[in-house]
Amino acid sequence: MTPKKIMQWGLVGLMLSSAAITSLSVPTLAQDSYNTDGLTIFGGVDAEYRLTYNLRNNTRRNTRARYELEVGSDKLQAAASTLIVTIPETFTEYRGSINLDEISVRYGRIDSEGEPIAVDEVRWDDRVFSGANDLSDELDKIEIFLAEDIPADRSFTIEFGKVRNPNRGLVVRTNLQVVERGQELPNYIGTWEMLVAYEIPE
Secondary structure (H helix, E strand, O other), rough: OHHHHHHHHHHHHHHHHHHHHHEEEOOOOOOOOEEOOOOOOOOOEEEEEEEEEEEEEOOOOOOOEEEEEEOOOOOOOOOOOEEEEEEOHHHHHHHOOOOHHEEEEHHHHHHOOOOOEEEEEEEOOOEEEEOOEEEEEEEEEEEEEEEEOOOOOOOOOEEEEEEEOOOOEEEEEEEEEEEEEEOOOOOOOOOEEEEEEOOOOO
């Protein structure tokens, strides 16, 4: 890695540390695609709960951004009938939006072409249960009702297509909960700690 790159990434780390303290927003820096298993910043998610993701067309205000949210086979302990993705309200406050008609689920990891998983219905709600099962006014949720259960110990990927990225770079902590077969309350699985609308200069 060149001294220039080392300095750039050092500045990125400094900004992310500041973002963790100041409302989880970051300045926009240059990047079209971002792939990681999460961030390690002050107050971040424990390593065992960090989930891998990939963002495409990841620039400010881009209306064709695509989020690929991976769940490893070790995360699902029982068959899941419903997936619940929660996102902070800051995402929509800065004009970000997710097209519910462009949400899909498939088996396999981000870099594979797994079999699609049929979806019955997708709903948006601004009153959600957090990972601790308490109502929160600071989160929105997307409920994905599956036509078939995802078996335990299977990896899968949730894809959000044609996302409208926010007007500014944000660290977006996106949580996943699942409703297991025969259960009513969702269980917390993990968090995609994403750099959204975030660019790193060449």
